[in-house]
Amino acid sequence: MKVKLSHVLAVLVFLLLIGCSGGRPGQEQDLLRMKSSRETKKVIFILVDSLMASSIDEGIAENRLPTFKYLVEHGQYYRDMVSSFPTMSVSIDSSLLTGAYPDVHRVPGLTWYSSQEQRVINYGTGPMEVLRNGIDSTLADALIHLNGKHLNTRIRTIYEELDELGLTSGTINGLIYRGNTEHKLTIPKWIRRTANMAETITVKGPDFLTMGALSNPLIGKKKLKDGLVNKLGFNNGYAIGTLNHLIATDKLPDFLLVYMPDLDQSLHQKGPADLDGVEKVDRQLQQVIRAFGSPEKALREAVIIVAGDSGMTQLLPANKGAVIELPLLLGKENVMRTGESATENNSIILAVNETMAYVYSLEGQRLLEGIASVLRQDPRIDFIAWKAEDWVSVVQGGSGSRLRYKRNGGLTDAYQQSWQVEQDYSVLDLQVNERAGTVAYREYPDAMRRLSAALQSHEGSYLVVTAKPGYELADMSSPRHVEGGGHGSIRRKESLVPLIICGTDLKPDYLRMVDLKPFLLKLLTDVGEEGRMSVKNKRSGGDERVPDGVQ
Secondary structure: OOOOHHHHHHHHHHHOOOOOOOOOOOOOHHHHHOOOOOOEOEEEEEEEOOOOHHHHHHHHHOOOOHHHHHHHHOEEEEEEEEOOOOOOHHHHHHHHHHOOOHHHHOOOOOEEEEOOOOEEEEOOOOHHHHHHHOHHHHHHHHHHHHHHHHOOOOOOOHHHHHHHOOOOEEEEOOOOOOOOEEEEEEOOHHHHOOOOOOOEEEEEEOOEEEEOEOOOOOOOOOOOOOOHHHHHHOOHHHHHHHHHHHHHOOOOOOEEEEEEOHHHHHHHHHOOOOOHHHHHHHHHHHHHHHHHOOHHHHHHHEEEEEEEOOOOEEOOOHHHOOEEEHHHHHOHHHEOOOOOOOOOOOOEEEEEEOOEEEEEEOOOHHHHHHHHHHHOOOOOEEEEEEEEOOEEEEEEOOOOOEEEEEEEEEEEOOOOOEEEEEEOHHHHOEEEEOOOOEEEEOOOOOHHHHHHHHHOOOOOOEEEEEEOOOOEEEOOOOOOOOOOEEOOOOOHHHHEEEEEEEOOOOOOOOOEHHHHHHHHHHHHHOOOHHHEOOHHHOOOOOOOOOOOOOO
């Protein structure tokens, strides 16, 4: 297939703007909306894509992360918050902002197959897949349908709830942003030449909504890194620059989510052990502290939360069989090619999310176990799972060992969820105490709830397949990350993320991404006397010593 350079550029820029938007030069509507009568701390939630606790700990030990060290020493530091599954940003962010798993919020992954529309939904996994699926449909899914239709309209985001409570909110470069306030997003002419899209799109978001240069309420007020070479603003520098402007001008909304994507891109290339990207994040967090004037003042005026969204696994070199080519395992003639329509001969559809994949059967449930029996023979496959009525069946790659489970049984986990579990507990590395009636998770955190949520996240007959550490799954045109980092699966390395909370003693009921929304709402509506402060004294000066490295 011959592709014009302009098409490739449009796709590449789009991939840097997954789920993003357009702009309204010179307008101040967003800033004017953020006035609040509350005399309490603002809440700033900084979400760092692929930030891991192991990197924070190593960097602090080597004296390379002074800002992280300060935040850890002056706040609550948790190394093992459980992310959503699959461990892909759009699903994770949806869980964070709705307080629900994918069986409720209905965003199954970065790519998935809609049986209702009879097509693969792809928010931007890689250039070749975008081109094969069609630039028009990919842009429409990411810009319009992700927040407007795919994210369950029957469940409210934190932005919608805060608006109903009379509180203000905002997001800087957040992938999931649905709220109650209308915003006009502008699509540049050079993108419209490639994709059939209108010049402006109306979406609903929080009071303050920005996504790089294409949706920038600060045009004419602050110069930000939003040129083409800076990924049109979809970068950490733009996000932190916007945040610092809001702090300096006393324009922070009651709740603000700041998304920082750069570390993820770095670790995909260099692998999860690389600390250079984490050092850059540390310096950018230091800029945020400086914007307040001092660390003490920052934590007196705001609750600052820093969290990762997923971890990463180190992938093997290509010559070690790092890439599991699913079409080769299942027979190319049986698998629908990306961008094509299904026929009688290709009854299998793949939606690969790096180290996790959905494998669909167009012949219904009866074919699923047959597909699973083929996949389980590859020892690089971790497990294959599918649902059958109330049960979830799981078969282990290589060994073929089996487990099945369903809800509402005699075993209770740490999250007060009850389960009935049969057969081989080791398939999901469960620690069962039948006498006490308890089940504990080891290698696969909150595995039964997260796995069943993925298997009920959308309609259709499909398997969930995951790869063992060191390997990633692939379709014919999906991106590869050999010798770099990968995520998507449900194992600890990719599922457990750090959470740092500064400026409050409150903490979530459980350390799961899905439990952060009620925690944030409690912070914003029930902060107690220790969190209150006078707005008129908010910016008062004072001699406050700045710790070494945090200025």
